[in-house]
Amino acid sequence: MAYETEKQIAIKAALAAGQLCERVRHEISPEAIEKKDRSPVTIADFGSQALICRELATEFPNDPVVGEEDAAELKQPEMAERLSQVADYVGAIAPNTTPDQVVSWIDHGNGSVGPRYWTLDPIDGTKGFLRKDQYAVALALVEDGEVKVGVLVCPALQLSAAQPGLMFVAVRGEGTTMSGLDGQNPQTIKVVSSENDPNLRFVESVESGHGNQAQQAEIAKAAGITQDSLRMDSQAKYGAVASGEAALYLRLPSPKTPDYREKIWDHAAGTIVVEEAGGRVTDMHGKPLDFSQGAKLVDNQGVVVSNGLLHDKVIAALQQQTS
Numbered sequence: 001m002a003y004e005t006e007k008q009i010a011i012k013a014a015l016a017a018g019q020l021c022e023r024v025r026h027e028i029s030p031e032a033i034e035k036k037d038r039s040p041v042t043i044a045d046f047g048s049q050a051l052i053c054r055e056l057a058t059e060f061p062n063d064p065v066v067g068e069e070d071a072a073e074l075k076q077p078e079m080a081e082r083l084s085q086v087a088d089y090v091g092a093i094a095p096n097t098t099p100d101q102v103v104s105w106i107d108h109g110n111g112s113v114g115p116r117y118w119t120l121d122p123i124d125g126t127k128g129f130l131r132k133d134q135y136a137v138a139l140a141l142v143e144d145g146e147v148k149v150g151v152l153v154c155p156a157l158q159l160s161a162a163q164p165g166l167m168f169v170a171v172r173g174e175g176t177t178m179s180g181l182d183g184q185n186p187q188t189i190k191v192v193s194s195e196n197d198p199n200l201r202f203v204e205s206v207e208s209g210h211g212n213q214a215q216q217a218e219i220a221k222a223a224g225i226t227q228d229s230l231r232m233d234s235q236a237k238y239g240a241v242a243s244g245e246a247a248l249y250l251r252l253p254s255p256k257t258p259d260y261r262e263k264i265w266d267h268a269a270g271t272i273v274v275e276e277a278g279g280r281v282t283d284m285h286g287k288p289l290d291f292s293q294g295a296k297l298v299d300n301q302g303v304v305v306s307n308g309l310l311h312d313k314v315i316a317a318l319q320q321q322t323s
C-alpha cells in the first residue's frame with residue numbers, strides 16, 4: 001500500500017497531539033472561559049505542533065513542515081513560564097523534553113511549500129477549543145500540489161452513540177476511514193449518496209465572520225437543501241461530509257473580509273478525507289484548491305465541499321448569483 005509509513009507516523013503524531021490538547025482542555029476552568037483567557041489554547045497549540053514536528057523531524061528529516069505556529073513569541077524572556085508549561089505537557093508524552101527542544105521542534109514547522117511537504121494545523125478551530133466545542137488536529141502530506149495523506153483528529157466529535165473522539169484518515173486512491181481515538185477498527189466511510197437521504201443538510205462555521213451565512217443559506221436552498229445548517233467549528237465539518245452526516249459544507253467569503261485567502265493547513269487534510277470518501281472539494285468558482293502556491297490558497301476564493309452529487313448544482317447557483 002502506498003504511503004503506509006507516512007500514514008502510520010501521521011496517525012501516531014496526530015493522536016499524541018490530540019491527547020495533549022484534551023489534557024489541556026480538561027484543565028480549562030470556567031473562570032478562564034469567562035475571562036476569555038487564551039493561554040490554554042496557546043499552550044495546546046504550541047504543544048501539539050511540537051509533538052507532531054518532533055515525530056516528523058525524526059522520521060522524515062528531509063520533508064519540510066508548513067505549520068501554522070512558530071516559536072518566535074514563545075522564545076521571548078517574558079514567556080519563560082509559558083514555555084516551561086508547554087514543555088511539561090509535551091514531556092508527559094515525550095519524557096525528558098527540555099524547553100529548548102520544544103522551541104526547536106515548533107520551529108521545524110517553519111518550512112516552505114515545495115514538491116513534497118507536510119502541512120499542519122496543531123489546533124484548527126481555536127474558538128471551538130476554548131468554547132469546549134469542536135476542534136481538530138489536522139495533518140497532511142502534499143506532493144506536487146496534490147494531497148496524498150490526510151489525518152484529522154477530532155477529540156470532541158461524536159457522530160453516533162459511541163464515545164466522543166473521532167479520527168479520519170485518508171490516503172490517495174485508498175479511501176477514507178473513521179475510527180475512535182484508539183485507532184482500532186477503522187471503518188471505510190462514504191458521503192451521502194442519494195438526494196433522499198435524511199442527512200441532506202449542510203454544515204458551516206459557527207463563526208459568522210469566517211464565511212457568509214446569508215449567502216450560504218441561499219445557495220444551499222438553491223441546491224435543494226431544505227434543512228437548517230449544522231454549525232460546527234474546525235475541519236470537523238469535512239469529517240461530517242465524508243461520513244455522510246451532511247452533504248455539503250459551504251465557506252463563502254465573508255463580506256467583511258472579501259480578500260481573505262484560505263490557508264493550506266485549514267483545508268489540506270479535510271480535502272483528501274472528503275475526496276477519498278467520494279466527495280468533491282473546489283473553490284466557489286469550481287476550481288480545485290491549489291496547494292502548490294505557498295501557505296495561502298492565493299488562487300482560490302471560498303471553499304465548496306460536497307458529496308459530489310450536489311457539486312455542479314452548487315457551483316451553478318453561485319455563478320448565477322454573481323452573473
Ligand SMILES: Nc1ncnc2c1ncn2[C@@H]1O[C@H](COP(=O)(O)O)[C@@H](O)[C@H]1OP(=O)(O)O
Pocket residue numbers: 124125126128204205206207209210211232233234235254257260266
Ligand atoms: N475571514 C476569514 N474567513 C475565513 N476563515 C477565516 C477568517 N479568519 C480566520 N479564519 C480561519 O478560520 C479557521 C477556523 O474555521 P472555522 O470557523 O470553520 O472553525 C481558522 O483557522 C481561522 O484562521 P486563523 O487561525 O488565521 O484565525
Ligand SMILES: [Mg+2]
Pocket residue numbers: 121123124125265266
Ligand atoms: Mg485553522
Ligand SMILES: [Mg+2]
Pocket residue numbers: 068121122123124125126
Ligand atoms: Mg490553528
Ligand SMILES: [Mg+2]
Pocket residue numbers: 068126
Ligand atoms: Mg489560528
